[in-house]
Amino acid sequence: xPAQVFAGQKLVVVGGSSGMGKQTATDVVAAGGSAVxxxxxxxxxxxxxxxxxxxxxxxxxxxxxxxxxxxxxxxxPIRS
Numbered sequence: 506x507p508a509q510v511f512a513g514q515k516l517v518v519v520g521g522s523s524g525m526g527k528q529t530a531t532d533v534v535a536a537g538g539s540a541v542x543x544x545x546x547x548x549x550x551x552x553x554x555x556x557x558x559x560x561x562x563x564x565x566x567x568x569x570x571x572x573x574x575x576x577x578x579x580x581x582p583i584r585s
Contacts, residue, residue, distance in 0.1 A: 511538025518542050522549035531557060 516533050520526035521542035530540040534557050544550040 509537035511536040513537075515539040515541060520544060522546060522553045527553055531560075 511533050516538055518526050518530040518533065518540050521530040521540065522544035526542075526544075530542050530553065533540045540557075542550055542553060544553075
């Protein structure tokens with residue numbers, strides 16, 4: 506993927522905590538974009554965010570905390 510092809514763009518990646526979705530999120534961040542990762546497992550989403558945060562050369566990746574009483578799918582933005 507060409508460098509910075511997603512610069513300034515935000516993409517929503519459904520199922521971004523594993524498999525093809527995780528690879529897509531990784532490619533988007535590597536290409537200068539921001540990925541919003543949506544997944545059903547909070548721990549897997551958080552793990553993916555931490556991986557992308559530590560491997561990204563761009564600062565600002567974050568995983569906002571959510572109330573422990575929240576149920577349903579977890580959404581975690583990765584920002585450039």
